[in-house]
Amino acid sequence: xxxxxxxxxxxxxxxxxxxxxxxxxxxxxxxxxxxxxxxxxxxxxxxxxxxxxxxxxxxxxxxxxxxxxxxxxxxxxxxxxxxxxxxxxxxxxxxxxxxxxxxxxxxxxxxxxx
Amino acid sequence: xxxxxxxxxxxxxxxxxxxxxxxxxxxxxxxxxxxxxxxxxxxxxxxxxxxxxxxxxxxxxxxxxxxxxxxxxxxxxxxxxxxxxxxxxxxxxxxxxxxxxxxxxxxxxxxxx
Numbered sequence: 001x002x003x004x005x006x007x008x009x010x011x012x013x014x015x016x017x018x019x020x021x022x023x024x025x026x027x028x029x030x031x032x033x034x035x036x037x038x039x040x041x042x043x044x045x046x047x048x049x050x051x052x053x054x055x056x057x058x059x060x061x062x063x064x065x066x067x068x069x070x071x072x073x074x075x076x077x078x079x080x081x082x083x084x085x086x087x088x089x090x091x092x093x094x095x096x097x098x099x100x101x102x103x104x105x106x107x108x109x110x111x112x113x114x
Numbered sequence: 115x116x117x118x119x120x121x122x123x124x125x126x127x128x129x130x131x132x133x134x135x136x137x138x139x140x141x142x143x144x145x146x147x148x149x150x151x152x153x154x155x156x157x158x159x160x161x162x163x164x165x166x167x168x169x170x171x172x173x174x175x176x177x178x179x180x181x182x183x184x185x186x187x188x189x190x191x192x193x194x195x196x197x198x199x200x201x202x203x204x205x206x207x208x209x210x211x212x213x214x215x216x217x218x219x220x221x222x223x224x225x226x227x
Contacts, residue, residue, distance in 0.1 A: 004156075034216065042220050043118075043120075043220040044218040045218075046215045046216065046218075091157070101162060102216060104157040106156050
């Protein structure tokens with residue numbers, strides 16, 4: 001059974017700092033990996049989607065990498081801002097089937113202090 | 115602008131009552147999903163729906179749960195006889211064909227008393 005773990009559970013940084021959030025998964029047979037942002041009491045906003053054949057994806061100040069063989073992904077946030085404060089979730093879709101069920105990690109709660 | 119609108123945003127119900135949660139996509143999509151998130155826990159998959167039928171469901175999705183898309187737009191999740199442990203945020207998600215990401219609504223907070 002696929003398990004997704006995110007480290008650290010919480011992170012507090014000063015504004016302007018570059019930071020890395022980690023995600024690991026137990027079964028490397030994934031189809032793709034998606035990073036989300038969740039604001040308190042809100043839904044999930046999709047940030048980046050990395051296919052299993054890709055090594056990284058970039059969007060603005062965000063860069064996500066994927067090392068499928070070792071079961072790891074990182075989300076790099078450059079020049080962090082207070083508006084980046086949120087919970088960041090990673091989720092994997094396993095290979096096989098076509099239904100795109102996602103298995104989530106518990107998230108990293110990020111606080112960027114002004 | 116969200117691609118998915120969920121109603122209500124908050125539902126408070128007595129244990130044993132039936133609840134219906136609604137999801138309205140802005141445009142036509144192929145795949146529909148329900149997930150839930152119990153306070154402080156992971157987001158968990160409940161069910162996926164494609165071509166007007168359930169394509170996959172989790173162990174959580176027992177006989178008390180049902181889904182339907184009655185009029186081609188609304189996508190609903192019904193819980194027939196709610197239990198205290200059904201209290202959670204329920205998220206609807208949609209996806210289009212191909213290697214597209216899932217997009218989530220803002221959720222319905224369900225509180226069972």
